[in-house]
Amino acid sequence: MERKSGRRFDELRPIKIINNYLRNSAGSVMVEFGNTKVICAASLDENPVQFLKNTGKGWLTAEYSMLPMSTKKRTARESTRGKQGGRTHEIQRMIGRSLRAVTDLNAFGEKTIYLDCDVVQADGGTRTASVTGAFVALVDLFKRMRGDGIIENIPVKDFLSAVSVGIIDNQIMIDLEYEEDSRAEVDMNFVMTGSGRFIEVQGTAEKTSFSKEQMSQMTELAASGIKKIIERQKEILGELKG
Amino acid sequence: MERKSGRRFDELRPIKIINNYLRNSAGSVMVEFGNTKVICAASLDENPVQFLKNTGKGWLTAEYSMLPMSTKKRTARESTRGKQGGRTHEIQRMIGRSLRAVTDLNAFGEKTIYLDCDVVQADGGTRTASVTGAFVALVDLFKRMRGDGIIENIPVKDFLSAVSVGIIDNQIMIDLEYEEDSRAEVDMNFVMTGSGRFIEVQGTAEKTSFSKEQMSQMTELAASGIKKIIERQKEILGELKG
Amino acid sequence: MERKSGRRFDELRPIKIINNYLRNSAGSVMVEFGNTKVICAASLDENPVQFLKNTGKGWLTAEYSMLPMSTKKRTARESTRGKQGGRTHEIQRMIGRSLRAVTDLNAFGEKTIYLDCDVVQADGGTRTASVTGAFVALVDLFKRMRGDGIIENIPVKDFLSAVSVGIIDNQIMIDLEYEEDSRAEVDMNFVMTGSGRFIEVQGTAEKTSFSKEQMSQMTELAASGIKKIIERQKEILGELKG
Amino acid sequence: MERKSGRRFDELRPIKIINNYLRNSAGSVMVEFGNTKVICAASLDENPVQFLKNTGKGWLTAEYSMLPMSTKKRTARESTRGKQGGRTHEIQRMIGRSLRAVTDLNAFGEKTIYLDCDVVQADGGTRTASVTGAFVALVDLFKRMRGDGIIENIPVKDFLSAVSVGIIDNQIMIDLEYEEDSRAEVDMNFVMTGSGRFIEVQGTAEKTSFSKEQMSQMTELAASGIKKIIERQKEILGELKG
Amino acid sequence: MERKSGRRFDELRPIKIINNYLRNSAGSVMVEFGNTKVICAASLDENPVQFLKNTGKGWLTAEYSMLPMSTKKRTARESTRGKQGGRTHEIQRMIGRSLRAVTDLNAFGEKTIYLDCDVVQADGGTRTASVTGAFVALVDLFKRMRGDGIIENIPVKDFLSAVSVGIIDNQIMIDLEYEEDSRAEVDMNFVMTGSGRFIEVQGTAEKTSFSKEQMSQMTELAASGIKKIIERQKEILGELKG
C-alpha cells in the first residue's frame, strides 16, 4: 500500500504558518497543513464571561467555522440554519480546552480571549491545524499585550501543537488528508506540549476496534510528528520566556 | 489520600442494570453507577435518515439529556433555551459512534434506531453509564426485532461498555464521582469491547498535562474495570449468539 | 359498556406517590396514576423573575416535558426541534397557575421556585398526575426551607390535586387512560383544593358538545375522585400547619 | 360596587361584527367587543397537514397574534423574539379546537383552513372576541367555497360564540375589560353553540378558589350572554342551512 | 398602454391618513395608498438601546410586519417560522434610517422610540406607505411628549414622505400597485423631505438595466408625487414649529 500523495506513512504534509495575517487582529495566523488552510485569530475582550464575574480570573474560548466552499460539496452556513452543529461544538470545545491547559488564566484579569478558527480550505486535519495555528495567534496576542503593559510575561506554560493519526487497511499513518480520513478505520487526534506530554487524546473507531499495541504505536507516531510541528512554531515565535 | 466514599482507587461504584424498565419501549434500561442514574431506551423508526436513503443501509443515533433536577444546582432545560449545548452534542455523538462501531448497520434495512439516554440523577460518569445502559437496551431491542422476524440474528459484533479514569493529586483512580470529577487534573473516558479492544478513547487535561506512563496506567485500569461491567451485562443479556 | 381495565366508571387507577425520590432535590416525587409515571421536583432559585424585581414578591413556575420513549411511538425531543410545542406550553402554564393559587408568594422573598414535571411513562392524565405530584414536591421543599430557617411556616393555603373526567359513548368516567382519552368525546381536567373548591376547570369537546347536566355530573365525579387523591397526599405529608 | 364603564354586571359591551373586511380574504371580519378589536380572516390552503396525508380528511387551525401597540405598554413582537410565547400557544389552540368542534372536517377534502386572529386593540376578552369573529369568517369562507363548487353545503353544525365571566370582590360579572380582568379573582371563558351546549370551558382562579355554586352562576350568566352574541352573528350570516 | 386602474402614469392612488387610530398609542395612524393599508404606531420606551447607554443620546427604530391575510395568498407568520425574513429586515431598516435622518436624536434623552408598521392589506407600496404614516405617528408622539413636558419643541427637522416609481414596458409610472409591481422591470423607492431633498434612494433592476436618463426622469416623477403626499401630511399635522 502507498499513499496517493506519495508521502511516507510517518511523513507530515508541508506545514506553513504565516503570522500577522490580518490587519485588525494582534494575533492572527494563516496555517496550512498541505491543502488544509485555516485562519486563526486571537482577540481580547475586556468583559469577563458570566460565570467568572468577580473571581479575578480570565477565560479563553474558541470558535470554529468552515467557509461554505472550504469543502468539495458546499456546506450550508450554520448562521443560515440558525444553529451550530454537533461537530462544530465538539471541535471548538476541544480547541478551547487544549489552549486553556497551557495558559495561566489568572495572569490577565477578568477578561476573555477569543480564538477564532475559520477554515478556508478543508482537506483533513482542520482541528489539528486549528490548534497549531491558534497557539501561535495566542502567543502573538500575549506579546502585544505585554507591549501594551497589560501583562508582564507571556502566561503560557509550554508550546502546544496537534496532529492526527489513523489506521487504514491495518496500516498506521500520520496527518491524514480528507480522502484518507474518510476511509480510515481508526481516527485519533493528539494534542501535546513542547515537553512531550499529553493535553488531549481523542480516538474513535467507527469501523473497527483497535488493540493496545496499535494505540501505543499511534501515540509514538503522533509524538514524533508533533515535535516537528512545534519546531516550526519555535522558528516563528522564538522562546516563550522573557 | 483516600476517596471520600471509602472506595479503593481501582474500585467501581455499585453497578445496577435493570432492563424492561419502560412499558413502551422494546429495549429500555435503568442503569446506575452509584448515584448516577440514567434511563436508556432503544426504539426503531421505520424511516431512514436522509443521507442514507436508497443505500439499503440503516443508521443508529443517540440523544442525551439531563432532567433539570438531576444536578445539585438546577440545570436549565435545553428545550427552554431553544437549543442543545456543546456538552450535550459532544456526549451524544460519542454514544452514537460507540454503538455504531459494534453494530452491523446493514442488517436491518433502511431504518433508524434511536438510543435515548435521559439522566435522572447525575453524580459523575453519566456518559459512561449511558454507553453501558444503551448497549443493553439495544440488544433487547434487537431481540424483540428477532422475535418479530425483522432480523434473523442479533447484529452486534461484541459486548460494549465504558468507564472513566482520572488523576487527582497525581493519583490515578477509576469511575469518578462528581465531586472527584470536578477536582480531577486529567479526565479520561474509555469505551471498550468484550474482547478488550478500544472503540473510543477521550482524554482531557484541562489543569495539567500527563505523561505516556500515566496514560498507559490509566488504560490498564480502565480495561480491568470495563471487564467487570461487561460481566454484569452478560448476566442480564446472556450470550449474543443464536 | 365496560372499561378495558375492568375499572368501574367512577374508579381511579392505583395511585402511588413516592417522595424524596431524587438525591439532589429537596422536594422530589415519583407519582404514578396507573402506568402514567411522572417525576416532579421542586427547587429554589435565589434570583427573582425579571418582572418582580424590587417588589419583594416571589414567583413559582412549572416546566413540563416528556421523555422521548414515554410514549408508544417515540416523541421527538423539543430541545432537538429547538422549541417547546403548544401542548407543552399549555400544560406547564396550567400546572404553574394551579400551584400559585394555593401558595403565598409573599412568604419567601424575591426568589423563584421551579417545579419540574418530567413524564417517564405516559398513559393518559400526565397533567393531572403532574399537579398532584408537584404539590407534594412543593410542600417538601417548603419543609426543607423551614428547616433551613428561610421561612417560618409552610406558605400553602390548602391541599391541591387534579383529576381528569371524560365522556365516551355518552358514558361519563374518571381518570382516563391513553386509550380512553383518545376516544373521548369530551375531556375535562379539574384542579381542586382540600376543602373542595375549584382552582382550575378545563373542558374540551373536540368531537361533540356537552350539556349543562353532563357538566354538573362530571364536576361531581371529579370532586369525589380528588378527595381520594388528597387523602393519599395527606398520608405522606401530614397536616400542613405548624 | 359599580363597574367603571357604568355597565350592569350582566351587560355585554357593545358588540360590532363587520364582515368582508379584507379584500384578499374570502372570509374576513373585524370584530369589536367594546374597545377590543380583532381582525379574523379565514383562508383555504390546498395542502393537507402532515399528519392527515392520505386520510381524506381536512384540518382547521388557528393563529393568534397581537400588534405591538394593541396594548398600553408596547408588547415585543414574537417574530423579533424568535418564538411564540405560552399565552399565544394556549389561546390559538383553544380557538382552533373550538371551531373544529362545530365543523365537519370530512366535507372539504385534504385541505387546511387557517383562521388568523390579529388583535389590533386589546381591552380584555381578545380570545372570546377571536372565537366569535373567527366563526363568522369561517362561514363566509365556506359560502365562497360553496359558490366555487368546492363544497355543496356549509359544513358547520351549529353557531358558535364565546364570552368571559369573572369574579371581582366576590361579584360575578360578564365580558371583562382589561382593567377588570387584571383585578379578577376568578376568570372563566366559555365557548357555546347556538343550541346552548358547551364546547370549551376554561376557568382559572389564580388569586382565590371558587365554589360549585359560583361556577353554576357563572355558567348561567355566560349562557345568556352567548345567546345575545349569537343573535348578532345570525343577523350577519343568516341561517346556516341551504 | 394603460394602467388597469385607469390612473395616469403620473397619478398617485387615493391617499388617506387617519391619525389617533389606536387608543393605546400616543401616535397611531392608519395610512392608505389605494388598497394598501398600514397601521403605524409610535411609542416611547424609557430604556436606552444597549449601544447608546451613557451617551445621553436617544434612538429610533422601526419594525415592519404583514398580517398573514394582508396578501392574496396567505403569508406564513414570521413568529411561527421563528425568525424574520430578509425582506422584512430590509424594509424595517429603511424605515428606521429614513425617520432618524429628520429627527434630532439628542432631544429626548436616552430613550428609544419604536415605530411599528403593520400591514393590514397589501397592494404594492407598503414600505412607502409605512414611511409616510410612520412620520405622522412620530410627530403625534412628539406632540404628546411636548404636552407632557418631556420635550420643549418637536425635534423634527422637516416633513418626510416616500413613493415608489417603476418602469413597465419601458413606460415610467408612479405609485405601483401589486399587479404592476410584479411586472415592473425597474423598481425604485424614494424618500424625500418637505424641502425636496433626498433621504433615501433605492433602485433595483432585476429584469433589465436602466439608463441615466431614465433615472433622472424617475427622480423628477417621485419628487412631484412626494410633494403631493406631504401636502396631505401638512393638512393633518399643521406646521412643525412651535
Next chain:
Amino acid sequence: MERKSGRRFDELRPIKIINNYLRNSAGSVMVEFGNTKVICAASLDENPVQFLKNTGKGWLTAEYSMLPMSTKKRTARESTRGKQGGRTHEIQRMIGRSLRAVTDLNAFGEKTIYLDCDVVQADGGTRTASVTGAFVALVDLFKRMRGDGIIENIPVKDFLSAVSVGIIDNQIMIDLEYEEDSRAEVDMNFVMTGSGRFIEVQGTAEKTSFSKEQMSQMTELAASGIKKIIERQKEILGELKG
C-alpha cells in the same frame, strides 16, 4: 480637506482580483479593494429552489458573512447568535439581485447557483467588493460548466461591478474606507454594467439630506469608477462571448 490615505477624491483604492483561489470551487476569487478582502465562491447545486420546482428555471442566490476578526472590534458570529442580522440580509439580497439581473436564469435548468462572499478583512466597501468578485467567480463557474457540457454559452449578458460614493463635509468622494464611511453624511452604492447602465442604486443619508445636483454628481463619479473596475475584470476573464 484631504483624504488620510492621500488619495484624490475620484481615486479608487488599489484593486486586486485573484481567481482560482480555492481548490474546491470551480469559481473562486479573492478580491481586494485596498485593505478590504473578500473571498467570493460560486458553486452549482443540482437541486432547484422550492418555488421554482417544475418551472424549468434556475436560480442564483448569494450569502454574505464576515469573519469575526475581519473588523477591528471582534464581531460576534451569527451562527453563535442563532440568526443572521438585518445588515447581512440586506447585503446578501442586494448581491443576489444584482447578479441575477445580468444572468439568463433559463440557461442552466432547474439548478441553484450559490455565491458565497466571506469577508476576511473589512475596511469599507465590502458589499461593492463582493459584487465585483462574485461576478468573476460566477463567470469562472459558467466556464467550467461550459467545459463540462452543461451549457453551451456563458449565460451572462454583460459585465457587472459596483462601487461606493459618499459625501463628507460636503465633499463627494469615491470608494470610501471604513474611517471615511463612518463619518459620511451620505453613502451611496452603485451597481452598473459594462455598457454603463444601472442595476442597483442605494443611497442613504442618515445624517443629512442631499440635493438632486449632488445625486447627479455622485452618479457620474460612480460610473467612471465602475468603468475602471470592469477593465480589471476583463483582464482576468477576457470577453464573455464564445
